[in-house]
Amino acid sequence: MENNSLVTVLTVSLIHEIHIARTLLASRGIKSYIFDENIATSIGTAFVEGYKLEVNSADLERAKKILNEINSEDN
Structure with a gap:
């Protein structure tokens, strides 16, 4: 089971x-x-430690690769 x-x-x-x-x-x-x-x-950003973006675990490695490619292009 996946x-x-x-x-x-x-x-x-x-x-x-x-x-x-x-x-x-x-x-x-x-x-x-x-x-x-x-x-x-609703309560303000001071109480949030950051916004989280979540993906299905099956897509995690591909999503990381895509986001890392964009970060590399920006630097």
Whole structure:
């Protein structure tokens, strides 16, 4: 049986960064989910340690590779 639990692929402090990453992964066919976005909206960002982007565990390595490629291009 395949394990498709959600795992964190990225944690950032700025909400726009998480949306950019999510859009990038979606363009490559990887579904992702943002966690802690609603908490920050309702109680403020001071109480959130970062926004988390999660993917299915089966997609983790591919998602990391995609995000690392983009980070390499930015540097």
